[in-house]
Amino acid sequence: MQKTKEKSIVRKEDIVLGNLVVHVQYKKIKNLYLKIDVNTSEVKVSAPYTMSRERINEFLDNRREWIEKTRQKVIKKNKKHNQFQELDAEQEKKLREYLNFEIKNYIIKYEKIMRVKSEGFTIRKMKTRWGSCNVRTHHLNFNLALARVPRECLEYVVVHELTHLLEASHNANFWNLMEYYLPGSKRLRKKLNEYSVF
Numbered sequence: 001m002q003k004t005k006e007k008s009i010v011r012k013e014d015i016v017l018g019n020l021v022v023h024v025q026y027k028k029i030k031n032l033y034l035k036i037d038v039n040t041s042e043v044k045v046s047a048p049y050t051m052s053r054e055r056i057n058e059f060l061d062n063r064r065e066w067i068e069k070t071r072q073k074v075i076k077k078n079k080k081h082n083q084f085q086e087l088d089a090e091q092e093k094k095l096r097e098y099l100n101f102e103i104k105n106y107i108i109k110y111e112k113i114m115r116v117k118s119e120g121f122t123i124r125k126m127k128t129r130w131g132s133c134n135v136r137t138h139h140l141n142f143n144l145a146l147a148r149v150p151r152e153c154l155e156y157v158v159v160h161e162l163t164h165l166l167e168a169s170h171n172a173n174f175w176n177l178m179e180y181y182l183p184g185s186k187r188l189r190k191k192l193n194e195y196s197v198f
């Protein structure tokens with residue numbers, strides 16, 4: 001796949017937009033595409049090879065605000081990511097202690113309110129999820145990255161996993177229960193999604 005993609009590039013050019021360098025690839029395509037690389041935060045454009053430099057400049061100028069905003073978001077996210085990866089053993093131990101304490105308290109609180117019973121939890125480094133719940137054994141897992149999110153979002157994840165003890169799947173009943181036990185859960189879910197899980 002990569003090969004055919006490369007083949008279709010007619011030529012490449014860098015355009016300077018304010019203090020930004022935009023990498024432009026001219027291809028045999030019909031439309032202009034703009035993207036921000038999620039790893040490097042580079043601005044990349046794929047343009048029809050017949051398109052003039054002026055048209056591309058105009059296109060970029062009109063989207064300058066969006067480009068800046070999106071780039072800042074990517075940079076911020078990657079920064080958080082890196083800070084997390086650069087943790088030494090001592091720092092990680094502190095984060096685990098903090099999370100362990102907070103999660104334990106939330107579990108005690110919500111087990112009473114929700115009348116459920118979990119069977120212990122593990123704090124792990126997870127790549128794709130904030131938490132998980134084994135509905136058979138009632139064991140819970142929480143992502144170490146939760147140490148970086150606001151406490152109310154951590155609370156959301158704990159209640160979310162405990163709700164799975166009442167409803168295994170993410171159906172309407174599940175979301176109703178969540179909202180019942182943690183009013184405003186939708187907003188918290190959105191807030192949590194602003195953070196990366198790893």
Ligand SMILES: [Zn+2]
Nearest residue numbers: 160161164170
């Ligand atoms: Zn879930």
